[in-house]
Amino acid sequence: MTDPDPLAVWRRYAGPCVLLDGFHALKHALRFGAEVPVAVTADRTAALALADELAPDVRGVLDGLLTEVTREAYASLVPRPHPTAVAALAVRPPRETGLRTLAHTPRRSPVVVLDQPRNLGNAGAVIRLAAGFGVTGVVTTGTLDPWHPTVVRGGAGLHFATAVERLEVAELPSGPLFALDPEGEDLRGLKLPDDALLAFGSERSGLSRELRARADHLVALPMRPQVSSYNLATSVAMTLYHWSAQGAHRACPDRRS
Template sequence: MTDPSTHWRRLAGSAVLLDGFHALKHALRFGAEVPVAVAVDRGAALALAGELAPDVRGPLEALLTEVPQAVYAALVPRPHPTGVAALAVRPSREAALERLRRLPRTAPVVVLDQPRNLGNAGAVIRLAAGFGATGVVTTGTLDPWHPTVVRGGAGLHFATAVERLDVAGLPPGPVFALDPEGEDIRGVELPDDALLAFGSERSGLTAELRARADHLLALPMRPQVSSYNLATSVAMTLYHWSLGRGRGPGAPDALEAPEAPEALGAPEA
């Protein structure tokens, strides 16, 4: 049997770090290829799977190797409270791009226009996966597969398409961009093939993305509140889309816009 630490170091340069039990759980659920996984306490990790995720207990039992605390700490930059870590093969970029560009789509693509905060980007990917979005695209320099982003996404990068593109290379579809000068989102039904674009925390949408936008939308916000957190803005927008599709118990068949909102705001990334 190959020493897990040797196997780990051989793969670490190209693989995706799955930091913690929940990241590994989600990755396995959505078909990730995981060549190596370690745990400080294998029995405790399997017990946690039995309690919280019995569907992946079998794969974990076959995959997990117990290692001493010192070995585990040497393999990961920030040890996770669950004492579990794994390496996964990053999905094919070509397959992700094909999924993002395929029409018709049954769910929107979320676009983060030059985001800066790694944790926020991870939270958005987790949200997008939860809502069944087609994918998440980032523009700019932030790597959406950075270990901190994957940690924030709890392994759900494997549940949706995640790629970095420039604005000119965005997937096809109408762009609905969040901006304080936009139309109240409550009066707009978002189509399944939409690109939902959110600007950065400091400067909002770039001029290039704004020029690409087909519609500017604003979220309702009370006066003197300057912005929402990026993940909150994405959640509100995706929930609004889901209501327009009549998803969930009691969801209306069509949106009814309320009377004039108190104020409208843009997201904060």
């Protein structure tokens, strides 16, 4: 029996699956239990050497999973080639699983809410931050798909480390909602509870009227006068760090790359 054609396998799964673009996205997805039916690389030796250096914990899995294809074939599968010349497809977690995680109480870590975000890369960076801080999940409102390939690329495969869903404001999970707003109370004087919803508006238009009406607290980040705003991911990082530094909360101590 001959080995299956990796490009034929790729075409079979491309529709329903999520693109993992690059070695690091694949590494993270595997670490957090993603089902990966196909993975290809234009340089198998280099990819496994990266695994030896940066991800020995998944090296064996990668050895059995990665199939080498020509550089031209690899480039035909991705929007733009990644420097590591690795790509894979992963099965997206069922929506019911994400909703169940978000709704479960009591929560031991917050949910980050991105209110009508616009920038795909920023949304991915926020998901990467959320995974690093061990939050319960990331929810987007509005039209942006948090599982868009560009968001997954920005998140470096860490969508599989936290719940990621798109909801209407009325569908947000329970818990006190702290919304970031320049007119709010200084974050430095507040304690953010573990079950908080931490909501961030878009850089251009801020919080939507609907989200603001749902908020229990308006919170402001310290900022020098005449500076308009922080980048969305920077705002999330500052807020999550404030939460994590308040008590026994800790980001995962694992120092793997």
